[in-house]
Amino acid sequence: MNKKIPVGILGATGVVGQRFIQMLEHHPWFEVAWLAASDRSEGKVYADAARWRLKTPIPPAVANLQVSPAAPEGAPKIIFAALDAAIAAELEPRFAEAGCAVVSNSSALRMKQDVPLLIPEVNADHIRLIDIQGWRKQSGGYVVTNPNCSAIGLVMALAPLHRRFGLETVMAVTMQAVSGAGYPGVASLDILGNVIPFIKNEEEKMEEETRKLLGSLNGSKVIPGPFAMSAQCNRVAVEDGHTESVSIRLKKKAQPEEIISAWNNYKAEPQELKLPSAPQKPVVYIEANDRPQPRFDVDTGAGMTAVVGRLRPCSVLDWKFTVLSHNTIRGAAGAALLNAELLKAKGYLG
Numbered sequence: 504m505n506k507k508i509p510v511g512i513l514g515a516t517g518v519v520g521q522r523f524i525q526m527l528e529h530h531p532w533f534e535v536a537w538l539a540a541s542d543r544s545e546g547k548v549y550a551d552a553a554r555w556r557l558k559t560p561i562p563p564a565v566a567n568l569q570v571s572p573a574a575p576e577g578a579p580k581i582i583f584a585a586l587d588a589a590i591a592a593e594l595e596p597r598f599a600e601a602g603c604a605v606v607s608n609s610s611a612l613r614m615k616q617d618v619p620l621l622i623p624e625v626n627a628d629h630i631r632l633i634d635i636q637g638w639r640k641q642s643g644g645y646v647v648t649n650p651n652c653s654a655i656g657l658v659m660a661l662a663p664l665h666r667r668f669g670l671e672t673v674m675a676v677t678m679q680a681v682s683g684a685g686y687p688g689v690a691s692l693d694i695l696g697n698v699i700p701f702i703k704n705e706e707e708k709m710e711e712e713t714r715k716l717l718g719s720l721n722g723s724k725v726i727p728g729p730f731a732m733s734a735q736c737n738r739v740a741v742e743d744g745h746t747e748s749v750s751i752r753l754k755k756k757a758q759p760e761e762i763i764s765a766w767n768n769y770k771a772e773p774q775e776l777k778l779p780s781a782p783q784k785p786v787v788y789i790e791a792n793d794r795p796q797p798r799f800d801v802d803t804g805a806g807m808t809a810v811v812g813r814l815r816p817c818s819v820l821d822w823k824f825t826v827l828s829h830n831t832i833r834g835a836a837g838a839a840l841l842n843a844e845l846l847k848a849k850g851y852l853g
């Protein structure tokens with residue numbers, strides 16, 4: 504039997520860190536060998552350090568692992584990072600300098616010119632930016648990132664349309680789940696029975712990341728997608744799953760059946776390579792006129808599929824629709840895991 508590749512998790516006790524542990528429990532290629540979090544958790548066994556919030560139990564192989572200091576000494580060479588951006592800005596480069604492949608969730612380095620911001624179904628070719636990173640040349644280490652949890656669902660719905668018809672304008676309004684704010688996140692008295700029309704830096708991230716993801720790689724840099732983009736972000740009292748109302752204008756005229764077929768038939772490298780975490784269908788269109796809904800649709804494709812519905816004409820732009828994606832799976836841990844699987848398939852994991 505082939506030996507699994509040991510991986511570490513930085514920020515292992517948080518909302519995204521827990522998802523990593525859950526998704527890695529039966530992973531065919533990787534196994535959790537090292538965990539780190541803040542000083543608060545360091546030295547404790549994982550089961551005591553983490554306030555476990557998921558519906559499946561803590562995997563027995565992880566429950567008794569001791570939480571290590573958040574430093575590269577003694578860490579495995581592949582690190583999944585789920586840290587707050589300010590901490591990630593300091594720690595991720597240290598791990599890359601020490602020769603680690605850092606597969607990051609945080610926004611700290613996403614827009615850095617030589618750091619790939621990846622969705623393997625959308626822009627797998629951007630992975631080549633790794634080759635020009637200074638860390639890669641000096642120690643073999645590097646950083647790859649996945650997008651913000653709202654940008655990812657949106658871009659998965661836009662990518663098939665951008666390829667076929669060209670995007671000219673995108674307007675997106677989000678309704679984002681509370682788990683997107685980490686743990687303990689938004690106070691219950693602020694969110695219950697309420698909508699908060701502000702999430703710090705979220706609109707800026709959605710706008711710039713969407714254009715980087717749908718941009719084209721030109722030598723050593725990404726030329727952003729040539730379309731106008733506006734995002735408005737709201738926090739709502741939903742546990743998991745970000746829903747977005749989207750309006751678009753396309754460069755080429757499209758019939759509704761062509762748009763739906765572009766979504767339903769979309770396949771890319773992860774599906775061709777049969778990467779273990781790749782959903783069979785990255786995007787599905789759902790016909791019922793009151794779907795997608797987080798309660799019913801968020802786990803489609805084990806949480807890795809973007810679910811689209813309600814395609815209809817827009818009287819200002821061309822078309823409008825709704826997209827839903829799981830923020831801690833497709834929008835975080837699952838996204839990073841798929842990035843790591845692509846790295847392995849492309850020979851970047853040694």
Ligand SMILES: NC(=O)c1ccc[n+]([C@@H]2O[C@H](COP(=O)([O-])OP(=O)(O)OC[C@H]3O[C@@H](n4cnc5c(N)ncnc54)[C@H](OP(=O)(O)O)[C@@H]3O)[C@@H](O)[C@H]2O)c1
Nearest residue numbers: 514516517518519540541544585586609652683685686835
């Ligand atoms: N939640 C989502 O849906 C989502 C989606 C996409 C991206 N992200 C991004 O993923 C990252 C993590 O988010 P989250 O929701 O998991 O946050 P979280 O629940 O607040 O977890 C933060 C983690 O970072 C650790 N940490 C805090 N300070 C540290 C330090 N100085 N050194 C080392 N570790 C430290 C915490 O450890 P302790 O438990 O010891 O404090 C905890 O493990 C963020 O950048 C977030 O923007 C989140």
